[in-house]
Amino acid sequence: MKDDFKIAVVGATGVVGREVLAALHARDVPAEQVHAFGSERSKGLSVEYGEDSLDVERAVPEAFRGMGLVLLATPAEASRTLAPAAQAAGAWVVDVSSAFRGDGNVPLVLPGFNTELLGATMKGRMVCLPSAVTTASVHVVEPLRRAFGVVRAQVTAMMSVSSAGVRGVAELEKQTADLMSGREPDPSVFPHRVGFNLVPQVGGFMVGSPWTEEEGGWTLEAARLFATVGDALVLAGTAVQVPSFYGHGLTLNVQLKKAGPVEQVRAALKTSPALKVLDTPGERIYPMPMLVTSDPTVHVGRVRAFPQAPEWVTLFAAVDNATRGAALNLVEAGLKLAERAV
Incomplete structure (x- = not known):
């Protein structure tokens, strides 16, 4: 990457x-090459960048002139406006929101799965990324697909409040304090109180459908991703908002085309560099959200099979939704695109 190559991080004050x-600092990208952008309310703030700090500029379309790469860690509404502007300014763009995941003209890329798309011919100058749940699910399913073939996977995702950004974290903090003080909180970010509760709804429901947009997104994203490797399988399930701050937990039921002993399933999972297998339940060793903080891998364990239906395998996985589920995908895809600018 050239010394004058500039990277814009949009949504820099968010989770x-x-x-x-x-992640950029860990990869030794100099502070002078990184520009932080945020909304109007974030303008004038500063964010840490190693031992340096970056002033936050307002994210407006004209701000992208001279940028070589724009990383959008923004809500879908903002991405729909800013992504076209950044491309028009000549930048490569990576978007982590749901704005373009259903757009066949925008490649859906999961680094470590279909990374080769980042070097392929594109209609535009941008790619989008899957959600944190899809990221974890695909990384778990892929080594099983290679070893046994997979028909479908069912997932129950226990999603932390940071999936709703800093507002979600703040709401759980306030609700916890209120409930511990005997006050009944008034929810605003989530449809019901999430403090000391489980809410079987994450995001809004799709029009005319019993599925939420979050759940429908997994099915769409998985279908698009596996199509890039010439396969078709169904990923579907239920999203549950849980009262934890960071890290998602997932129960996966995977139907294999060819049943194999649990030992072979575990061995297949261990072949993936995207996974860390923690599966010694007798010693209380298994994945938990508290263990994945800042870990670039997805943790997987509690591997079981039904004796009456050996083609079905049940697993539990955990992923850091802010890092592996979003930020690291943004940075890895972005820096790969930056190589095209050389």
């Missing part, structure tokens, strides 16, 4: 944006 900055 994912701060992790993007940390």
